[in-house]
Amino acid sequence: MASEEANPKTVDDAEQLVQSEDPQHPSNLICELCRKFYALGWVTGTGGGTSIRYHDHIFLAPSGVQKELMKPSDIFVMDFNTKEYLRKPSVLKPSACTPLFLAAFTRGAGCCIHTHSQWAVLVTLLVERDFGQSACFEIEEIEQIKGIGKGRGKVGNLGYHDRLRIPIIENTAFEEDLTESLEVAMEKYPDTYAILVRRHGIYVWGDNVHKAKTQCESLDYIFQLAVEMKKLGLPWAKSSDTHLSDI
Numbered sequence: 397m398a399s400e401e402a403n404p405k406t407v408d409d410a411e412q413l414v415q416s417e418d419p420q421h422p423s424n425l426i427c428e429l430c431r432k433f434y435a436l437g438w439v440t441g442t443g444g445g446t447s448i449r450y451h452d453h454i455f456l457a458p459s460g461v462q463k464e465l466m467k468p469s470d471i472f473v474m475d476f477n478t479k480e481y482l483r484k485p486s487v488l489k490p491s492a493c494t495p496l497f498l499a500a501f502t503r504g505a506g507c508c509i510h511t512h513s514q515w516a517v518l519v520t521l522l523v524e525r526d527f528g529q530s531a532c533f534e535i536e537e538i539e540q541i542k543g544i545g546k547g548r549g550k551v552g553n554l555g556y557h558d559r560l561r562i563p564i565i566e567n568t569a570f571e572e573d574l575t576e577s578l579e580v581a582m583e584k585y586p587d588t589y590a591i592l593v594r595r596h597g598i599y600v601w602g603d604n605v606h607k608a609k610t611q612c613e614s615l616d617y618i619f620q621l622a623v624e625m626k627k628l629g630l631p632w633a634k635s636s637d638t639h640l641s642d643i
């Protein structure tokens with residue numbers, strides 16, 4: 397595992413930050429996860445990515461590379477406190493998603509996943525734009541909602557009868573320009589573990605890699621279901637106190 401506090405003093409030390417036989421080492425995990433996410437269609441064509449915070453080290457993928465082909469030697473390491481790079485592969489730039497990942501880490505996340513899943517994009521097209529900037533995907537009474545945590549600092553996951561709410565922000569021409577509206581949505585929905593980006597994809601995070609991955613999988617399942625429900629004319633949720641089973 398990566399050193400908990402020591403920052404590198406030599407090139408060799410910097411290499412040690414990303415090289416490990418341990419499959420749970422963040423640089424190995426990012427490469428492994430991106431291969432899995434590529435197979436799901438989440439990070440194809442260089443889009444999407446994953447970042448991990450381990451103590452005060454942030455592990456980041458390079459920008460514009462085929463995310464499924466990355467090697468640990470491609471990974472950037474940033475000091476979370478100073479935001480200085482402790483390891484920088486010379487010919488690469490860090491992911492354009494870095495400020496968005498940092499927004500999640502600042503709020504306690506241990507891992508943040510960005511996907512360009514077509515189900516996530518389709519759901520954003522099915523929820524009307526709210527010019528008051530509070531567009532939100534809402535669904536209830538679907539078993540997989542239980543795969544999503546109640547919120548930061550809260551114990552346990554949502555229940556079957558809880559309503560899942562995922563805010564939607566508008567896309568921008570450049571990834572980093574999403575940061576402000578992402579942070580506004582994070583403040584407005586402090587319990588959310590995900591934010592959809594219209595016509596673009598989603599950011600999903602969790603306290604650790606396991607939670608970020610399983611929440612991302614649960615949400616993608618729910619989005620696919622929601623798109624199919626919409627095609628069948630089935631409602632996602634009732635706006636009143638009535639339960640869906642009463643409709």
Ligand SMILES: CSC[C@@H](O)[C@@H](O)C(=O)COP(=O)(O)O
Nearest residue numbers: 442443444445459460491492493
């Ligand atoms: C297909 S380009 C997609 C990028 O603009 C961006 O949206 C993205 O998800 C990945 O950015 P990157 O800088 O390669 O990590």
Ligand SMILES: [Zn+2]
Nearest residue numbers: 443444510597
């Ligand atoms: Zn993207």
